[in-house]
Structures are given as structure tokens and as C-alpha cells.
Amino acid sequence: MRILAIDTSSQSAGCALLEDGRLLGEFFTNVKLTHSQTILPMVQSLLDQTRASLSDVDLFAVTTGPGSFTGLRIGLSAVKGMAHALGKPCVGVSTLEALAWQFCGQELLVAPVLDARCAQVYTALFRWEGETLTRLEPDQAIPIAQLEQRLKNEKNAVFLVGDGAEMCYNMLNERVPLLRLAPPTMRYTHAGALALAAERAAGLGYTVSAEQLAPAYLRLPQAERELLAKQQSV
Amino acid sequence: MTRFISHSAEETEQFAEQFAKKLRPGDVVACFGGMGMGKTVFAHGLARGLGLSDEVSSPTFALVQEYTDGNIPLYHFDMYRVSDFDALYSTGFFDYLEQDGVLLIEWSEQIESALPPGAIRLSFARLDENTRELTIEGEGF
Ligand SMILES: Nc1ncnc2c1ncn2[C@@H]1O[C@H](COP(=O)(O)OP(=O)(O)OP(=O)(O)O)[C@@H](O)[C@H]1O
Numbered sequence: 498m499r500i501l502a503i504d505t506s507s508q509s510a511g512c513a514l515l516e517d518g519r520l521l522g523e524f525f526t527n528v529k530l531t532h533s534q535t536i537l538p539m540v541q542s543l544l545d546q547t548r549a550s551l552s553d554v555d556l557f558a559v560t561t562g563p564g565s566f567t568g569l570r571i572g573l574s575a576v577k578g579m580a581h582a583l584g585k586p587c588v589g590v591s592t593l594e595a596l597a598w599q600f601c602g603q604e605l606l607v608a609p610v611l612d613a614r615c616a617q618v619y620t621a622l623f624r625w626e627g628e629t630l631t632r633l634e635p636d637q638a639i640p641i642a643q644l645e646q647r648l649k650n651e652k653n654a655v656f657l658v659g660d661g662a663e664m665c666y667n668m669l670n671e672r673v674p675l676l677r678l679a680p681p682t683m684r685y686t687h688a689g690a691l692a693l694a695a696e697r698a699a700g701l702g703y704t705v706s707a708e709q710l711a712p713a714y715l716r717l718p719q720a721e722r723e724l725l726a727k728q729q730s731v
Numbered sequence: 732m733t734r735f736i737s738h739s740a741e742e743t744e745q746f747a748e749q750f751a752k753k754l755r756p757g758d759v760v761a762c763f764g765g766m767g768m769g770k771t772v773f774a775h776g777l778a779r780g781l782g783l784s785d786e787v788s789s790p791t792f793a794l795v796q797e798y799t800d801g802n803i804p805l806y807h808f809d810m811y812r813v814s815d816f817d818a819l820y821s822t823g824f825f826d827y828l829e830q831d832g833v834l835l836i837e838w839s840e841q842i843e844s845a846l847p848p849g850a851i852r853l854s855f856a857r858l859d860e861n862t863r864e865l866t867i868e869g870e871g872f
């Protein structure tokens with residue numbers, strides 16, 4: 498099974514082609530460019546360089562959120578367009594789960610964190626034991642202070658990954674001694690890991706049609722949603 | 732801090748046109764002051780000063796309008812109807828902050844806690860029918 502995976506959910510953008518667990522090719526960029534202008538040419542280059550054609554793709558994968566409002570729509574539209582035209586199934590993967598898949602095969606805890614602005618993060622918690630991924634916390638938007646409470650009593654090392662990882666690491670590492678920061682090559686969302694997550698999901702039957710793909714928005718906590726002046730300062 | 736007394740809509744527009752010359756990509760101009768103060772009038776002048784010719788209208792219903800036919804794009808927001816964090820997220824505001832354009836935000840009162848730390852604050856006060864006091868606070872002003 499060939500999977501084409503696309504991620505434009507946050508600061509970075511990328512695409513990957515996976516065939517039966519083997520990564521055939523991957524593109525990753527992390528520059529200040531509009532994903533809407535870069536993602537389709539990137540997919541075209543990936544297909545060209547791997548001598549593949551779009552019609553060989555059996556399944557499309559995309560990160561459905563949390564993430565940037567505009568970014569999520571760009572990725573979803575691109576995948577919906579291609580999958581619809583080719584009549585192929587899709588898998589939508591949580592951006593946080595896709596980040597966790599970068600640690601597949603390890604023995605550790607992963608806390609993906611995306612910057613939700615104003616001292617809030619989108620986060621979850623996963624445990625990898627070899628090939629087994631266990632979700633310990635749902636995808637949520639929480640204040641960074643609450644993330645600290647969640648992680649400070651962990652008895653095992655917790656790896657932070659995602660576009661909010663460095664920020665959270667710098668804020669929390671003194672008070673959360675077992676906090677670890679994913680290396681720079683693994684810090685942002687990689688479409689290869691998204692493709693792996695999608696492959697497993699497809700194996701479990703979690704495929705949808707292009708029409709059924711939808712962004713997964715997470716509401717920000719009520720108290721933090723107050724935007725007016727003289728509320729919490731950032 | 733810069734203060735300017737404007738005696739007419741035209742004067743506000745001309746002042747904004749000059750003010751635009753000091754702006755750099757990534758600058759956020761947060762407007763404060765009530766209804767009918769001249770924020771949209773100011774936006775017209777700002778767009779002209781940035782070399783943008785697209786007609787600037789009030790974005791109250793669209794929430795954001797993009798003017799991209801010049802060297803520096805202008806993203807013109809009206810936050811009058813934005814009252815919670817989810818609504819702000821859904822305007823794409825946080826994505827526009829990452830772009831190298833100028834953001835002009837009407838009704839910044841609505842989103843004050845989400846303004847970036849370096850935002851330039853532009854406050855309007857009405858002295859009489861046609862007179863406005865404009866106060867600019869921010870690095871370099
Ligand atoms: N010195 C002045 N500067 C700007 N506008 C003025 C001045 N004197 C009178 N006016 C008038 O005030 C009105 C300002 O309207 P404008 O739409 O710019 O306000 P606004 O602050 O954007 O209001 P809103 O909050 O409804 O968006 C215009 O009708 C303009 O002609």
C-alpha cells in the first residue's frame with residue numbers, strides 16, 4: 498500500500514511517500530513561506546524524485562489538528578482535492594499523535610506540544626513500548642502551568658516534541674527534572690511519521706472519504722479564552 | 732510617545748500616510764478608541780503610505796482584509812465582533828502574525844491580552860466633532 502502524507506499543520510510543512518512500512522521519500526521545510534504556495538510543488542517534486550505517480554497512491558494521510566487555523570485548511574484542502582479526484586480513501590491523524598510517531602520503536606514517554614499562543618499549548622501524552630503506542634492523555638489545549646503539573650510527577654523521562662517543545666523546555670526544565678527535548682532533526686512534524694501513523698490507522702480500518710475529512714479543533718480553556726483588557730497578562 | 736492633533740479626516744489620512752513610512756514588515760499597529768474615531772480613515776492613509784492601491788473598506792463583516800499589491804502587505808483587522816479566543820483563532824490572526832506584513836487592528840480592546848509584546852499602540856481620543864487626538868506608543872515613536 499502506497500501512502501502519500503501531507504502536513505502543513507504548524508510552522509513546518511512536509512510530505513512523504515510510504516510503501517508497506519518503507520519510507521520512499523520525504524520533504525521537509527521550516528521557513529517563513531506560505532504553505533499554500535509550497536505544498537503542492539513539494540508533492541510534485543517528491544513524486545518526480547521517487548519516480549512515482551499520483552495515480553499509484555492508495556491512501557492519503559493528513560494532519561487534522563490541532564495546529565494553525567490556516568495551515569490545517571491548506572493541508573486538508575490539498576488532500577481532499579487529490580483524494581476526491583482519484584477516488585481514494587484518506588486517514589486524518591491528530592497532529593500530536595503524528596509527532597509522537599517520530600519515536601516509534603522506543604521505550605519512553607512523549608509529550609507533543611504545539612504553541613497555542615498566550616501561554617497555552619495543545620498537548621497530549623503518549624507512551625511507546627517498542628511497537629506499542631499507548632495514549633495516556635487526550636488532545637487538549639491547556640495553560641503551560643497545567644502542563645507543568647501534569648509532567649512534574651512523572652517518574653520517567655518525558656520527551657517534548659513539536660513547535661512548542663523548545664519554549665516549554667526552557668520554561669519548565671528546572672522544575673521538571675526528567676524533561677527531555679527532542680533533537681532538532683525530530684522536533685517538528687515530519688510527514689514520514691504521519692504516514693506511519695496513517696498506515697497503522699488504515700490497518701485498523703480508520704479510513705474515511707475525502708468528503709468526511711474535517712479539521713479537529715480544540716477549544717481553548719474557558720478561563721483563558723477571555724481576551725479583554727486587564728485580564729491575565731501574558 | 733508621539734502625539735498628533737488632527738482637525739479633519741483628511742489630516743488623519745495624511746498623518747497615517749507619513750506614519751506608514753516608518754513601518755517595517757512584521758509591525759503590529761493596535762488601535763484603541765471608540766466608534767467613529769477615524770480608525771478606518773487612518774487605515775486608508777496607511778495603505779496609501781505603504782504603496783497599496785486596493786480600496787480599503789471597513790472589514791467589520793469580513794474581520795480581516797488583505798492588501799497585497801505593494802512591497803509590504805497590509806492585513807487590516809476589525810476585532811469588534813471577536814470576543815473569545817476561539818473566534819480570534821478562527822480569523823487566522825496568529826497565522827497573520829507570522830507573515831511579514833503590517834497588521835492594523837481596529838478594536839484592539841477586544842483582544843488586548845493576545846497582542847504581541849512589541850505591538851505599536853495607537854489611541855484615538857475625540858476632542859470635538861472634527862478633532863481627534865492620536866497617541867502613538869511603541870519603540871521608535
Ligand atoms: N479628525 C478626524 N479624523 C478622522 N475622522 C474624522 C475626523 N473628524 C471627523 N471625522 C469623521 O469621523 C468618521 C470616522 O469614521 P471611521 O469609520 O474611520 O471610524 P472608526 O474609528 O473606524 O469607527 P468604527 O469603530 O465604527 O470602525 C468619518 O466619518 C470621518 O469623516
Ligand SMILES: [Mg+2]
Nearest residue numbers: 770771789837
Ligand atoms: Mg472602522
